[in-house]
Amino acid sequence: MNSEIRNMESTVYRFFRALDARDHAGVAGLMAARGTWVRQGTSLVGPEAVLQALEERDPQRVTAHIVSNLWIEIATETEAQARFYMTAFETRSGQDTPQMLGVRDCVDDLILEDGTWRIWRKESRRILPAE
Secondary structure, three states: OHHHHHHHHHHHHHHHHHHHOOOHHHHHHOEEEEEEEEEOOEEEEOHHHHHHHHHOOOOOEEEEEEEEEEEEEEEOOOEEEEEEEEEEEEEEOOOOOOEEEEEEEEEEEEEEEOOEEEEEEEEEEEEEOOO
């Protein structure tokens, strides 16, 4: 089970690594076939919806998402729940100093789909600054 826990955690880390690298197809590929990402108040269902939304991102925007305090709270052979904090920073072309956007309390529900851990549901709430 320890290697499976690492695979679950890796799904969370790979998501944000791909997001910051603007690898939109890589992000979408981590979503389950009917997985939902609650992003900015909108439910994106399935990899295609995620890909479409990310393709609309401002190309001048550069982000860094720092994941901390990650733990797998619940795990079975085919389902898991990851909890973590995520701190987001951004800059834009011509801007030297990154701006901290906030800290979010995040929950990723994961499922084992076709032998790979994928995101079934991704949601978060901002904790700093307080909503």
